[in-house]
Each structure stands twice: as C-alpha cells, then as structure tokens.
Amino acid sequence: MHQRTIVIDFETTGLSARGGDRAIEVGAVALVNGTVVDRFQSLLNPGFRVSAFIENYTGISNAMLADAPGSRQVMPRLRDFIGDAVLVAHNASFDQGFLQAEYQRLGLRDSHPFICSMRVARRLYPDAPNHRLGTLVEYARVPVCGQFHRALADAEMTACLWLAMLAQLADRYRIDPASPALLRKLQAVKISRAEAYLREVAAQ
DNA sequence: TGCCAGGCCCTCTTTAGGGCCTT
Numbered sequence: 001m002h003q004r005t006i007v008i009d010f011e012t013t014g015l016s017a018r019g020g021d022r023a024i025e026v027g028a029v030a031l032v033n034g035t036v037v038d039r040f041q042s043l044l045n046p047g048f049r050v051s052a053f054i055e056n057y058t059g060i061s062n063a064m065l066a067d068a069p070g071s072r073q074v075m076p077r078l079r080d081f082i083g084d085a086v087l088v089a090h091n092a093s094f095d096q097g098f099l100q101a102e103y104q105r106l107g108l109r110d111s112h113p114f115i116c117s118m119r120v121a122r123r124l125y126p127d128a129p130n131h132r133l134g135t136l137v138e139y140a141r142v143p144v145c146g147q148f149h150r151a152l153a154d155a156e157m158t159a160c161l162w163l164a165m166l167a168q169l170a171d172r173y174r175i176d177p178a179s180p181a182l183l184r185k186l187q188a189v190k191i192s193r194a195e196a197y198l199r200e201v202a203a204q
Numbered sequence: 205t206g207c208c209a210g211g212c213c214c215t216c217t218t219t220a221g222g223g224c225c226t227t
Contacts, residue, residue, distance in 0.1 A: 012227050016209045021227075057227065094212050094226040118225065126205075132225070149227080191213075 005031040005087040007117075007159040009151045010098045013050050017097035022046035022150045023071065024060055026078060029159045030085065034166070036159060040081045041152040043068035046124030058062075058149045071102050079103075081111055088182045090133045090158045092116035096184055115180065117162050119187040123194035124165050133158060140164040174203040 008028040008201040014021035030038035033191030035065040049186065055061050078137050087097035097176065103110055121131050128139045134148055142160040146153025175182065182201065189197045 010227080014209085019209065021209090024227090054227065089226090091211090091224095091226040094209095097210080098227090107208050116212095122213085122224095130224075 002032050003180070004083070005088055006081075006082050006181075007031065007088045007155050007160075007162060008084040008095055009089060009154040010095050010149050011054075011060060011099055011149065013046050013048075013054055017094075017101040021098075022048075022170060023102050024050060024054070024068075025058070025151040026074065026154040027153070028078070028081060030081070030137075031159060031163070034163055034190070035158075038081070039152065039156075040078060042074045042077070044074050045070050060150075068197055071089070072106060075102050075106055075108065075146075076185050079108065081089060082112055085112070087112045087114045088117055088158065089160055090117045090161075091155070092118070102149060113180070113184075115183050116187055117158055119163070120165055120183065121161070122191055123186060124168060124190070126191060126194070130184050134183060169198070173198045175201055 008026065010023045012021050012023050024044050024046050026040070027042040029036050043065060047070070049062050050065065050095055081168050089167050093116070096114045100111065108113040113131070118131050121128070121136050125136065125139060125203070129135055135155060137144060137157050137160070142157060142164055145156045148154065169175040169177045186194065186197065
C-alpha cells in the first residue's frame, strides 16, 4: 500500500477566498514513499487585473496571466491530479479555502483531507525563530529550489520540509511517518503537549 | 463611500485581545 500525498500551494490575488480573491497559480507535487513522483503547475487567469503588490510579491505579471487558462480549464485537471490523496499545505486553511472556493465556482463538490505543515512544524520545531516557510526551509536545512512565492517552488520546498519532519519523527521518536491519522492527531494536540504526546506514541 | 480574511494559538483567557501565518 503506497500512500500518495500531494503538497499544494496557491498564489492568489489576495488573502480572502470568500471576499472575491482568486487563485492565479497552483503548484503541487506528489509524494510516494518519500519521493517526488509527479508535479502539477499552472497559472490561472483570474478575470481581472492583479494589484502591483501581487505582481511584485509573486513575480506573476498581468501580462503573464493574460494568456493563462481560466479556473474552468485548470481545476478539473488539478482535481484529477489530486485524486484521493491526502493534501499537505503550509498554513493549510489558506490553500484549502482557495481550493474549495475555486471548486464551488465550478459547481464541483469535492473536498479533500488536509494536513497543515505549519501546525506540525510549530509542534516539531518549537524553537525555530518563526514558522514562515522561508525560515523553516533554512532552519531544517532544506534545499532552496526555485523562487519563493511561486507556487511550484513553494510546493517543492514545503514537500522537502514535510519529508524532513517525517524523517525526524522516524529518527527521534521511531514513529512510522506514513500514518496520516497520527499526523492529524499531532497537528491537533496543544503545542505545549506535543513533545509528551510524541514520547507516548514512541513508547507504545 | 468606505470597507477590506480567517483560523490557530497564547495569555495578563473563556463576557477578550493580539500576534502569527498564508497572498
């Protein structure tokens, strides 16, 4: 049984999925047995001009988006790519919100189980300076690949961070990292209780 | 016109407030 995990990242026109902001790029990598086995990347034309802030922040210009496919072309392909995999994202509520919002605009009713790499990192790396993706990539000595704030590069680095955290669970606590149920439990325990929880699991 | 997110997490908490993260 090979558990397929998809690490996903959206670039968007802003922070509010419910307030009218739209996805402008999605990147995703598929992990099986700790290895990247597939990748998905696409720009999405949001139907309106993005702000200068977003152009600067992401490096995605209005000119680049003018010829990009729309959500109607991209999201069904993304849904097929995800399949029945467990999804991982850094600050997952953000990406989950945009995924659901884009689905709903198309009348798609899919919902996928998400695990948040930031919540796991807060529990596994409580002493990190902060828990932004860029900081954690440096803290966990994950290779920087590509440009931060582009969807596929951020998804790749989140995937590397994720694998580093799974390796730590295996090495330090002798915990089988292939269990989504355990990871969901870990992200739900209080941060102050995480170390004790992991020791309890390791002792079982 | 003016407004402009929301979930998680901690604490000087729970009849609340503010920082952290994502774009």
